[in-house]
Each structure stands twice: as structure tokens, then as C-alpha cells.
Amino acid sequence: MNPASPSALPQPLTTSGSHNAIEIRNLSHAYGERKALDQISFSVRPAEIFGLLGPNGSGKTTLFRILSTLMLPSSGDAAMAGLDLRSNPSLVRRQIGVAFQAASVDVKLTAAENLRHQGHLYGLTGSVLKARVQEMLSRVGLAERAHEKVETFSGGMQRRVELAKGIMHQPSVLLLDEPTTGLDPGARIDLWQYLKILRDEEGVSILITTHLMEEAERCDRLAILHEGKLVALGTPAELKSEIGGDVMVIEAFASEALAAKIKSRFGAEAKLIDNKLRLERAAGHRFATEIVEAFPGEIESISISKPTLEDVFIRRTGHRFWIERMDVETKKKH
């Protein structure tokens, strides 16, 4: 057991004897009077992609700052790679790689110079550094533009340099703050593929913050934050399964009459929204067939979809995801 690791933290959950990548216990943070984080607890397992989903102002930027060792929390504990954030910031820093939303690349330097500098910060020199710079540049597809100034690059290419910076020193935990902001769809797909390679082939644990549902869907597990509180934790499938199966939308020639018939025949509660019937039902495809067969000629169209994370968010918080919190977030950022 590592003597530097805090005794206050419980034993890791994994059986392999290694630590959880990130362990957060009762973490709270306040900026003056305003509470940004309220008693957050969760852990990120080794080699998983963990999403931190929340609307603007939910506290995810604050949490990101604390985890990246830029700021101490008001109370509570956090450990990365088994090392306590409060007492061991310098050891934690060796283990983590961070890519910020505000690009930290120096645009006046070339791509290779940026990486060389980054390597120096992590103690890499000589042939090891040289090889690593080459390797990183070709991995993110920038080998041919290694000696051009970053300011001549497109937004997507700059993000790739940013990512290469974050993984130069082979961190065991990678923290990414809104990594796909400003990327075109193709570049987003590339990034995600690359993150999966890091996870699968190198066992890197990745924490990613996002306010995009589709991105959260791609994570192995995720935590949903709302006004500084953890409102949901689990795999995207688990979270959505609490919705009660599939979401069905039925257009009928006589909606209300059909709703009554569905209730008396199948005992399912259908709600009328925008002249369409909506109902939550497990195994929706089978149920759809049953309905169509039971009421021939009465149904115009029927659609079945999986519940989305937005449905989960609405269910847990009673709020819509996109509420006007932009002012809070911008004030907080700088």
C-alpha cells in the first residue's frame, strides 16, 4: 500500500488491487456565498470513459478545476490514481493529463515546439522526448505540419495539438473539458475513436465534461450534475432504463378515443401531447405490433424511440436541460 495515500479514503472498489482512477467523497465548493458543488461523491474506475454531464452552471467546470489541481475544494476529499488531491498535488500532477476547454496551446509556437515544451514540463528530454513528439504528432495526424505555427491551424487541428499535449507524458488519468467544442462532426468522430483506443489499448481512465447529450451517450458511465448536486449516476443504458422502456408516439385519427381503448385493453396510460399519444412502455416494438393489430385502421403512424438522457434529466430534476444559466457560467469561468 502506498504510504502517501490518505487513510481517510476507503479501499478501492476494484479487485485487481489497483486504485480507482478518481475517487470523490462529499466534495463541496462555494465561491463566497454561492454553492457551486454540494456533497458530490462518485468514483471513476480504471480504463473507463466517464462523462460529467450538466447544463451550464451545474458545477462541472468547478469540479474540473478541483480535479485538475488548479483549485482546492471548500470541503470533502478527492483522490486521483489513489493519491489525495489536497496533500499530494505534485504526485497527482504526474499521473494526470489535462486538456482544457480554453486551448492551452501557444499559437506562436509550432506544433512540435508546443509538444517539446510540454514534454519538458514533465521531465522528458533527449531521444525519449524526440520520439514521443514524433509519435504524438503522427497519432493526431499532424506529422506533416509539425513545424508550422499553430496559429495557422484550423480549430480542429488546434484541438488535436491540445489533446496531444495532454497525453504526451502517458498519464493514467485523462481529464478533458468539453473536448469537442468547435469541432466539426468528422473531427468529433475521430476524437472519440482515439479516446477509445486510449482506453482499450493503454488502459487510460478518461473523465470528460460535456453539455451535449449525444456525447454523454458515448460514455461508459456518467454523472449528471444539476445546480451543484449529483442527480444521476450510472451507465447511459441504466439511467435511461428507469424511464420504463421505450417512448412511443402514436398519431391516430381519433386520439382520445384510442387512448381510452388502449387503457381498457392493455392497461397502459397514454398521454395526449400535441394531439399525439405518448406512452412509456417496455419492449415497445412488440407492444406496437399488438396495438396495430388490435385497432386496425385507427392508427396513422407509430414511432418507437429509446428514452434519451434529456428524459432522464427532466425526470430527475423537474427542469428542462436548457435553462437560462448562461450568465452564471460566464461569470464563473474567468
Place this chain on the structure above:
Amino acid sequence: MSTITTAVPHPQRAPLRSFSAYADLLLPAFSLWLREIIRFYRMRSRVVGVIISPVLFWLVLGSGFGSSLRGPAGGGQHYLEYFFPGALIMIVLFTSIFAMMSLIEDRREGFLLSVLVSPASRSAIVLGKVLGGATLAFLQGLIFLVFAPVIGVRMGLAQVGISVLAIFLIAFALTALGFTIAWRLDSTQAFHAIINLFLIPLWLLSGALFPLSGASGWIRALMLANPLTYGVEALRAALFKSSEATSTGLSVPLSLGILAAFSVLMFAAALLMASRRRTLPA
């Protein structure tokens, strides 16, 4: 060492590096220093400004004052001559301070964040940034020193040595001071306000513009309390061969000693500022 290796959660991802003072302090400091230099020479307008502006400034201001004032130090010294060390220090001051404006930009652009989350020690960050700014200011001071023969200054090796040392110490101290001020600021506007309120008076009251001998009362007290005064006077003594004693009454080595102590103090202040971990955004 063993504590570090056992802390690695994924044994197959052993760190690429070993841990040492070199890796944690000197290498990151060197890299940050190099970045300052590279950035500087990539900005062409800055390079040109470095050479033109000090000379222009000294000629215009020196000649302007010169026609209305005689050499304030008495004797036949032209004001252009008296003002030479003052103008040199002013150039160093401006370059040092503006170099540290890059700290605010680094923070705003996000570059500083990636440095702060790296294992590079805070002393490495302070040392690299301060030495980077100090190097630029020092070089600018040296370029200006080359013009000394134009006003008839003949310097021996010892005088050159003293001048170079004084310029470097002043550059270092002022850059460290700039770092200390800039660390907490989040806008260059706020920095400008502090420059006007604090740094310009520091220069005005250093004997750069008018001599200590002519000042009286509280102005004189302020000038004697200003560490920069000892730098200006040491430089003046070296240039005009009055190396026995400066107008502060202290010898040149003692003046340089005060300057060195000031440098160390400013560096310590910068380090203290940067080492604090706080519950506010870094």
C-alpha cells in the same frame, strides 16, 4: 522512489521519466525561458521597437530637457549625459513590466493552466518566466549601453562589468516585481493602472530624472528608501567614473548588494504568490 512507483495504478504505464531536481526545476524553467525568447523574436514589431525606442526616447527627452536645464549634477554635464542611466533604467523597467504582462495573457489564453497542472514546481514556473522577462529587459539595456560612447563615456573593463551586473539585477528585480503584481490580475487594464500608480513613481524617484543631491525633505527620504535608486546610482558611478562613492553615500559594491538583496526579495515574493494553493480559481 518506491512510494511513487507503487502509486501508479496501471503498472504497464510506468512514467517515461525519472524524478529529479533537473526534471522538476531546471528543465521546465529552461523551457519556459526559451518560450519567452522564441515568442519575442517571432514578433517582429517588438524586435524593432527594442532597438529604436530607447534611443529615440533618450534623444528626444534628453535634448528637450537639455536646452532648458543645465546638467543638474553641477559642472558642465549636459542633461543628455545625466539622463543616460535614467533612460537606460526606464527602458529596462518598461521591458520587464511589459514582459510580465504576458503572464496575464498566458492565464487568459489558457497556456498557464497547462503549466500549472504539470508537475513542474512552482519555483520552476517563477524562475522560467522571470528569467525570460529579465533576459529580454537585460538585452535591451545592453543595447542601450552600446550608445554610451556616443556621449563620450569611455569605460574600462571594470566599469562595463559593474554596468552589466547592475542592469541585470535591475532587470531581474523588476521582472520579479512585475510577476508578483501580475499573478493575481486577470486583465491587462488593471495592470496598466498599477504601472501608472506604482511603477512609474518608482522610476521617477530613483534619481533617473533628477538627482538625489537636489531633492529635499520627504522626496529625498522616499528616494533613499527606493531600492531602484541604488541601481541607478551604481550605474551612474560606473559610467562616469565616480566609482568611489555614489550620491547616496554608499559605495558601488554596497549599492549592488542592496540591489541584489532587492532582487532576491522580489523573487521570494513572486514565489510566495505563485505557491499558494487556494479555494479560488487559479
